[in-house]
Each structure stands twice: as structure tokens, then as C-alpha cells.
Amino acid sequence: MQQTLLFLMAVAAGAMLAIQAGLNSGLGKAVKSPVYGALLSFVAGGLALFAYCLATGVPLGNVRKGFELPWYYWMGGVLGGFYVFAIIVLAPRLGVALTIGLTVAGQMIFSLIIDHYGMMGIPTQPVNWLRVAGVVLIIGGVVMLRTN
Incomplete structure (x- = not known):
């Protein structure tokens, strides 16, 4: 990929984080819990990624490689969960x-x-x-x- 395309992708990802903050904040309010709001956000994201994998033919067998890694590689999901939870709590209070x-x-x-x-x-x-x-x-x- 050209570097310009990579930069644009990074800017788009950043814009999506700002939009996600507002959407997840509303989701947390609706379910009256930042933890459930984060959980629902991850369920939606997981389903979307699974649908993408099915639609594009990503080999499901590749997932097995993830189970061969040490446990701490799975902490990325835990850290992502904390991030979404924190955004749900912070965005309505700090903007x-x-x-x-x-x-x-x-x-x-x-x-x-x-x-x-x-x-x-x-x-x-x-x-x-x-x-x-x-x-x-x-x-x-x-x-x-x-x-x-």
C-alpha cells in the first residue's frame, strides 16, 4: 500500500474512534451500564468482523494459530474492553x-x-x-x- 493510503486509513481510524466514543456513550446510557455498553459494542464488532471473514473467504483455520500463542497476547482484547468502558464513562463527563x-x-x-x-x-x-x-x-x- 502506498504511504499516503496508509496515512488516510490512520486518519479514518482516528475519526471512527471519535464517532465510536459518542455512539458507545449513548449505548452505555441506554443500558444504564458502561460495562454492558462496552460488551454490546464488542459483540457488534465481533459479529461484523466474523461476517467480513465469511464474506471475503478468510480461512477459518488461521484462527487456530491464535490459540498457540502465550496467554498475554489475548490481553489485547481485555485492554480494548477497558478502553471502550473508559470512553463510555469519560466522554459524557469530559466531552x-x-x-x-x-x-x-x-x-x-x-x-x-x-x-x-x-x-x-x-x-x-x-x-x-x-x-x-x-x-x-x-x-x-x-x-x-x-x-x-
């Missing part, structure tokens, strides 16, 4: 912009650590002043989003 801004700041800070140390098999990309400056600018943007 979508500040909530997403804070989560992006957290993502960027920890992403630098993952890249720097090459954690989880990710290729190493050492921290340098430009990368730190990028994170500082993101944090500055989050500070500017505060409405208080």
Missing part, C-alpha cells in the same frame, strides 16, 4: 474532544516507550528530541482543549 485528546496523549507517550525498547517484537525506533517534541505538542493541544 469527546478532551477524552480522545487525553487518550491520544497516553497512546503517544507509551508508543514512544514501546518503539524505543522494541517491546512486543516491534522494530526499535530510538527516542529523539523530535519525537519527544511531537508528544509535547500533542499534550499542549490537550491542555488547550480543556474547557475549565
